[in-house]
Each structure stands twice: as structure tokens, then as C-alpha cells.
Amino acid sequence: MTQYLDFEKPLSEIEGKAEELRAMARADETVDVEREAALLDAKARDLLTSLYGGLSPWQKAQVARHADRPHCKDYIETLFTDWTPLAGDRNFADDHAVMGGLARLEGRAVVVIGHEKGHDTRTRIERNFGMARPEGYRKAIRLMEMADRFGLPVVSLIDTPGAYPGKGAEERGQSEAIARSTQACLRLGVPLVSVIIGEGGSGGAVAFATANRVAMLEHSIYSVISPEGCASILWKDAEKMREAAEALRLTAQDLLKLSVIDRVVPEPLGGAHRNRAETVRAVGEAIEGMLAEFDGRPAEDIRAARRTKFLGMGSTGLVA
């Protein structure tokens, strides 16, 4: 069952009708509905094309958060071999919102770090909805430092609403953990490449995405604050999230124009959740392409290039 977003309502009606017809035909073999159903299919496809061709920033935010969108775990399990999760921050706990470990991408050993949101109630709670606590960043720091020592590239998959606003997370120094994680990214002499696969929420995203190359899926978002949060602060009305999403320039397309990201990975028609396998494959190709750019480059060069990139960021505005 496809889960429809609010703006997909008209689509759900057409696709629902087509499904109804086919169900009828399955029940009674004498009824031929295929012609009519095929017409509805074509209509749905047209509608999907027009809807997804002109998604507003707020609609993209909804697609980016779609429950059926492939998550970190899906990418890891499909794209990588020899996946060996490594747990814990050696200090307090293992944060299940952050996956991390060793794996091979097309035979090449890498360290993988990513936020995992979970896919049903049980796993969402277990994963804390992809909101890391300090231990998650500290695990990532530990793994990045190990990657650096052994010359392994780091791949990070970003999908988080942001850091966890909880008592314990604050008491255990999540500000410091995020700052140190960003610092660990900047110190790497191995390439760090990131893909924003869903939500790139604020400091929780930056902590793993201070990378040599950052790619974004076509309908993912990356922002300093959620549209709802921004609306409630600047508009004093959380319902103004459409306006806030617009103003924040949080889409992959705008961020590419601002040179905050380096490439946009196209999604299948109707969003990543409509063809998960194709999405995962496209992200895999993007990661390999980004890593290949750094083959043979010396550590000092890779580190310096990353710093120069961030120092220069923001020197041009939106090129109209």
C-alpha cells in the first residue's frame, strides 16, 4: 500500500480506482477492465509527472520525510558488502540513531556513518526517530579517527530531523559532541563524502556532512531549522511552514545554486519511495563518483581542499 501525502490526494483517487477495477477483474474473470485501468494508469502517470515536476519546498519536505523512503539501513544493506557494524562511544552508550561501521563499496573498504530513522513504531522508537544523542556523535568521531588512521574513505548518509532535544542529551554535552564531530570531519586526511538522503536537520546533519563532497537526493531537504520551527519563531505561527520552507531555500536545487552542495541525485518519478531499488542504485553511483574524485590525492591536499571549500562558502548568493 502506497502511503499518500496530502498533495497526492487526487492521485490516490485515480490509482485507487484502477486498483478497484483490477480487484473486480480478479474476482470475476468474465469482466475485462484492463483497457479502462490502463487509461487510469496513464492518467495517474501524467498527474505524477506534473505534481513532481513542480513540488514546492514544503511538499519536498513532506516527500523527504515519507515513511516509505529508503533509509540509511536500506542503503547500507544494498550497496555495501562485508557490512560490520561497530558500536558504542566507549564512554556511556551505543546510540541506535546512528549506524556506523566498516563495509566495502565495490570492493573498496570504507567507514560508513549514517542516521537511521526506523520504519515502524518499534524501530522508530529504538532509533529515536533518527535524532542522535551525544553518544552518536562520539561514536562517529571514534570511527572517523579510525578511518583516518587506516586510510579508509568515509561515507556519511544524512537523514535526521536534528539533534535530540532531551535532558540527558544536554547534560552529556551534545553541543560539545556536535562541535567535536564537525572538527573530526575537518581533520580527516581521507575523503569524506556525504549524501543527504532525506532530512538534513541542522547541527545534527552538519556534524557528519562537513564533507569534501555533498550530494542530495532530488527531493531531500537540508536546513538550519525545520520549516515548522522557523515559522513559529519568525512568523509566530507554526502553520506558516509553507512560507518558511520557501524562504529558507532548503531544496537540493537551491542549495546547488548556493554551492553548499555539489550534486543532485535524481529520484524516480513520484519520489524515492516509489522505486526504492532505483534510488539506492543512483545514490551508490553518486558515492562512487564522488570518491573517485579523490583517488590518489595526498592526505594534506584532501584536508586543505575541504577547509578551503567551507571557508569560501557563501561568497556568492543565489545566482538568479
Place this chain on the structure above:
Amino acid sequence: MNWISNYVRPKINSLFSRREVPENLWTKCDECGTMLFHRELADNLQVCTNCGHHMNITPRERFNALFDGGVFTDVAVPKPIDDPLRFRDQKKYPDRLKAAQKASGETEAMLVVEGEIHRTPVVAACQDFSFMAGSMGMYVGNAIIAAAERAVALGRPLILFSAAGGARMQEGILSLMQMPRTTVAVEMLKEAGLPYIVVLTHPTTGGVTASYAMLGDVQIAEPNALICFAGPRVIEQTIRETLPEGFQRAEYLLDHGMLDRVTPRGEQRDELATILRMLTGEGPIVYGDLPAPIQDEALAEAVQAVEETVEATPAPAADGDKTT
């Protein structure tokens, strides 16, 4: 008494009373309700003389009290492009910015200067909470990078006073990008072997706390300053329980191992110089009567040029101290 309190301070205070407090002669302490005479409050660095409550202080007022003789020079900050996202909420971003500039008389939410504290040359940066809640955008990022570059060029420590409601939302993703940008600045200092001291003031929250404000070699906070990533209201809404007394305040963070010290404003000048002089292999502070620092610009430049030549020649004793 030394020359600072005898001569320079009264002159500075008279400047303040003329410029900044024309009508409001009295300020009420938010904490204890005492009515405080403005002159007395300014003399006490905007700290309540009755209960010790630390109120907002402008960067210039802070630097006047921090530096020897109230003497400091602004360090130039590269101006970022205007309104990069063409952001508009209920007001246009450039209009909000202009209003803040008019109210404060400053360009932006951070002031970078150089000067001496107990004859210890430093670069200092101070965030201005009264300027759009001290929020961090491109300018603040540029200011911190300029401060670090200046410190590295002069071989001086950097002291940073933080105060911010968080990121400058009107600069969207570019405000978020100041987290890595300012972290690069901190890395420059670490690589140059220069001390970086952060003084967290009320309030320091959000992305500011999660970047340069938490990466100091020494972390000092002002009493009762709110220091957090997620604010207490957001947390209460999320976990639906009342937070303990003093949660996310300086003393609470000190207890939880997140800070080195909590130091009242009036003691910071001595403390900062004491720490920096130990970290940089200098002798203890010499208290007492000292000649005023050179204020003539041409002469100061000449002295600096000589100092730079001296610094360029190896000083084995000092280097030896640094490597141990």
C-alpha cells in the same frame, strides 16, 4: 591605585554617560528588583551591585574594561554579500538588519579587536546579544575567521566572548554553514599553537554552542549564563517534564563537566591574563603602577614592527617551554 583607575577610567565613564544613558538614569535589576544608578552599574560592568546578576553588556563597554587603559583597535571583518537568500518573513531581512544597525551603532553582531590585557597582547572577539539576538550568520562567521587569522598573523591568543540566540535564520543554510566555517578558524589557532579561550555569556545557545563556543582550550562562563543547544522550552515540550532548578545554567554545566570555570565579569580581566601568560610562557602579571600604553598610532606601528622582527628571531627559552 594605578593609572587605569585614576586617569583613564573616569574619562571613559564620562564618555559612556554622555553617549549611552541620556534619559534612563536608573535601571531595575531583573533578578532582585533593586533600582541601580546607571553610573554605578556601568562602573560595575553591568553587574547588579546588590545581587551580582549579570546583565547584557555591549562589546565596546566590555572591551573598555578588559583592555589596559581601555585601549583597543578594531580588526577589519570582510563584509559578506547582502541578503544572500533574499529572505523575507513578515519583514524583509535587510530592513531588520538596518534597524539593528541603527539601534546599536555597530555593523553586525560581532566585534573583533586587538589590545593588551595586563600587557598580554591578545586578539578578542565579542558577540553582541543586543544585535539581532547575537545570531550567527555570514558576518559572524567572517568575524571569527578574521579574528583567528589576525591572531595567527600576530602570534597572539584569541579570547572569544559568546552570546547568541543561535543561527541567523534569515541566512538559512548559510547560517548553518558557519558551524564548519568557524570550526576551521579554531583549527587555525590550534595548528599555530595559540591558546583559544571561550567566555560563554548569557545566553549562548543553538549552533553557536555546537561549534566555536565549545571548542576552547579553556571554557569559562559568566555566572548563571544559559548555555545549551536545545533551549529549555523545547525540551519541556518534547519530554513533558519539568526540568531541574538551574538546568543548563553555567553552574549546572560546571557540575556536569562541560566547563572549566564560572567567573564573574569583574574577575575576568585578571583571570584571562593569568591563564594566558601561563599558556604562553610569560611571567606572572605585574600589578601596580605602569606607564600607559602607547596611544600614538604611528609610534605604535613602529613599536609593533620592531616587536615582529624580535618575534621572528628564535627565542629558545620560550620555545622550549611551549614544547614541554
